[in-house]
Structures are given as structure tokens and as C-alpha cells.
Amino acid sequence: MTATQTAPVPPALVHDEAVRVRGLAKRYSGRAVVDGIDLDVRRGEVFALLGPNGAGKTTTVEILEGVRRRDGGEASVLGADPAQAGRAWRDRIGVVGQSTGAGNALTVRETLDHFARYHATPVPTGELLADVGLADAARQRVTALSGGQRRRLEVALGVQGRPELLFLDEPTTGMDPVARRQFWTLVEGLRERGTTVLLTTHYLDEAAHLADRVGVVSAGRLVDVAPPAELGGALRSEATVRWTEDGAPRSVVTAEPAAVLRDLLAAHPAGEVPGLTVTRPGLEDVYLRLVAVAQEDPR
Amino acid sequence: MTATAVPAPLSAPPSALSVGLARIGLELRLYARDPGQVAFSFAYPVIMLVIFGSVFGDEEVVPGVGFRQYFLAGIAATGVMLTSFQAVGTGVTEERDRGDLARLQTLGTPALAYGIGKAGQVVVTTVAQLAVLLAVAAYAYDVPMPTEASRWLTFAWVVVLGILSGTVLGLAVASVVGSARSASAGIPALAVVLQFLSGVFFIDSDLPRWMDQVAALFPLTWMVQGMRSVFLPDSAAVAEQAGSWEHGTTALVLAAWVIIGTVVCARTFRWRRAA
Structure with missing residues (x-):
């Protein structure tokens, strides 16, 4: 079939991938958790890694974030090997974690003001608060936040350094439907501003709603990659x-x-x-x- | 507005020192908002002083030196160890278990900046704690305070080396210990053993020789001895095992522990719990 043959990629566009992974492998005590994943995430797209629990999504993302060593394969994130990359590289990626990193005794504004001092060009706190809808909660202690508000704060911290690439690992797990919808709107806003997003999820509707392309991961392998409507051709x-x-x-x-x-x-x-x-x-x-x-x- | 008021666009993230200074502020703020920790670190040394004062009253260790005056040295040294070694060791493992450190790692926080934040917080809280302790000793128990500048100079370097060694050893222990649960059980127990070994609760010359030799390996012993050289008259040096204050050895041993602790930290510091 000649119709599906792709045209040669112009050299200028080869570097336009935010993430490029070939044959990625990770083993824990002999068991292959990531078993030869090839993956390309284009700049500006929202890419979802979809798969059941234990499929290797989180391990893959942690390798790409530069916090876990790989056992095999090649990885390039924003043009650098995440296992070697330094602070300047880390300031170009954003990670939404499961913790604010500063305990619960600070207020929302204090937390954002503190972590602004880690970035080269932080988003002003006031702007950030408005973007994630926490302006009214700015003076609240983190302990007093609802689950949804806390997630918004974590997202605010993830995008504070104006990252080119944002990692979201199972961002809506445990959220109620209203909070999930609000969160999706937040991610759509990031995409509109040109941020590349790599998210993992085990919710199909989330992948279908948010992602430009979905990669299905199972048993440590990428079994299909396509826009949500074309998955499993x-x-x-x-x-x-x-x-x-x-x-x-x-x-x-x-x-x-x-x-x-x-x-x-x-x-x-x-x-x-x-x-x-x-x-x-x-x-x-x-x-x-x-x-x-x-x-x-x-x- | 002058042109210099507009910040130039930065390309590199702030230096480790700059992040470290921000972290000192953060650590102090978090410390101040933890009433349990504040109460413990300020009340514990004072309570020890009250207990020793009540038990021994006006008895004398050597002519002219009361028990309160003698044990003030040990209590001050213990306070330094608790606010540095014990608080840092247990605090770091808790932060790691909570995922705070993993978050800092993804931010690209330099480990040095994290260490600066801890050390800075320990310096400020220890100085405040010692000020309270000495004030209570001087005004409530009439323990004579040194008047010579040279003694306060000795006090300063003993405290600084004690804080530094305690902080880096606390960080080092946190790397070795698996979880916050084992840290909060093991580290205070270790601290209590060290206090007994190092002569915090005894007259130094009363300790068995072997115990004194074992204790001489640990920094607390030298901190206590350094503190005695500050608060006791030189005539009391005869009650030391060596018969003198051994300032040179004290400085060397404490400095050696700072270096050992720093090397161990640099090689073993972990942002995440072992998988």
C-alpha cells in the first residue's frame, strides 16, 4: 500500500520531537517492567499513555523525567538524555507530583512564592493563582485544601517554571467528576499555550477527551499508538x-x-x-x- | 523607574546558594509552625537543667564548681546534638517518606541547596535554644557565666563545629535508614546512648576507662568537653580523663566528623525511598 508510506522527514523537523524513545527497557529483580518501548511525542501535542495498573506507564515516565535509570534503550527528552541532564534541562520540563514538596503548614501563596525562587523565569504568583483557579484560596494553609484544590496547586507548581514539556502521572486518580472536568479544562488551556503534555492515565474517557494521540501500554510494551478515534485500526x-x-x-x-x-x-x-x-x-x-x-x- | 529595575531575562536557573538561602527561610517557617518541635527543642534542655539542679542542689563536683555549672556544659552540648543530628535525621526521612524530596528532585533542586537550608535552620534554632538555656542557668540558678572573650570564642567554634557535624551526620544517617518509622525509633535511641557514653550525665573522671575510649570516637564527647572548658574554671580540668581541656584534639575530631559526614552525604544522599 503506497498510500500509507510516509514522506521523508525534513531534517529540521527531526528535532521537533519533545520525546524520542527507542527500545526502552527497565527490569526490577529480573522482571521486565518496561520491555522495549518506542515512543515519539511531538512538540505541542497532548500525548496519553493509557494502560492498566502495573503496565509500566509510571516507570516509563519516571525514566523520561530523569529520576529513574533505564536498563536499556535510548531516550531523548527536549534533545537531552534524561539520565545525564542537568538543572537547566530540568527547568525546561515540568512534573506534576503527588506532593507540594514543602509540607502542609504553608499557605498556597507562600508555597508558590517559595518555589518561584527555583526557576529561571517563573510565572508571577498572582497569574498562576488565577490560571489554576486558586486565587480565592491563596491565603489558606495547604492542610485546609480540598483534594481538587490540592491537585490544582500541584499543577500550578508543575507549570510555574514555564516548562516546554509537562509530565502528568495519573493526574485525576481519586478526583470527583466535577474536579476531573475542571482539571481537563486546565490541561486544554496548557495545550492552547503550546505546552507539550505527556500524561499517563488508566481512564479511557480521559485519554479520549484530552489526548491528540494515545499510546496503549500493556505488559511493558507499547501495543498501539494513534489518535483516540483511530486506535486499534x-x-x-x-x-x-x-x-x-x-x-x-x-x-x-x-x-x-x-x-x-x-x-x-x-x-x-x-x-x-x-x-x-x-x-x-x-x-x-x-x-x-x-x-x-x-x-x-x-x- | 530606572532601567536596572527591570529584571533581565534569565536563562540559567538560580544558583545552589540562592536556592539554599530560600530554603533556610522555608525551613525556619516550617519549624516555627510545628509547635511540638519548638516546644521540644526549647523545653528539653531547660527541663534537664531543672532536674539536675533539683537532684544535686548545691553539691560541688570540685571545689567551687557546683553540679548545675558542671552539667550545664553537657546539657548545652546535648541540645546542639538534638537540634542538629536528631532533628535533621528524623526530619529528612519523614520528608522522603512523604514524597517531598522526590518533588524537590524533579524540580532540579541541588542537594547542596537542601543541605544549606537544613544547616541554616539548625544554626538559628540552636542559637535561640542555647540563649534560652544560658539565660535560665544564669538568672534562675545563678550559674556563673564566663567573662573572658576567649571563652566565648571557644563556645562559638565548639557550637559551630557541633552544628555542622550534627547536621551532616543527621543527613548521612537519613540516607542509611530505610523509613521514617525506623528513623524515629532508632535515632533518638542512638542519641540517648551517646549521651550516656559521652559523659553528659556523669562526671568525666568517674567513667570507666574503656567507656571513655569508646566515647572518644564520637563528636558528642568532644562537644561536651569543649563546653566544660567554657563554663568551668581552668582548675576543673583536673577532673578530665586527660587532665586538660585538649582544645586542639577537640577541634580536630569535630572537624574530622564534619568532613566524614559531608563525604558520606555526598555519596549516599537519596531523594527517594529505595525501590
């Missing part, structure tokens, strides 16, 4: 045609549902085909099949 083209015949349910899985329908309509010249439906697999079906295939195929 071949799996998706299969449709299931269901109807009722002589009182019994019938179904056919086919890549050519139109042909099946023509036969069915010909067999029912009188009109209606009882119980007729044609369904394409949704994101969840595709995802579950991708994950299952990877887990049944241990290397």
Missing part, C-alpha cells in the same frame, strides 16, 4: 451485525457489513429485519482487546 474496522431469525438471536462479525446487510435484506423481501443492529467496537472494546492480546503473549 484493524480491530475497529470489524463490525458486528445482529438480528433475530426464527426467534433466535444471530450475529456475524465482518469487515464488510454492507454485504451482510444486502444478503439479509434480500432474504426479507417483505420489509423489516427483526432486531437488526450494526455496531462498531468502541474505544473500550478496542482497548480491552489490545491489552488482552499483549498480556497473553509473554516474550
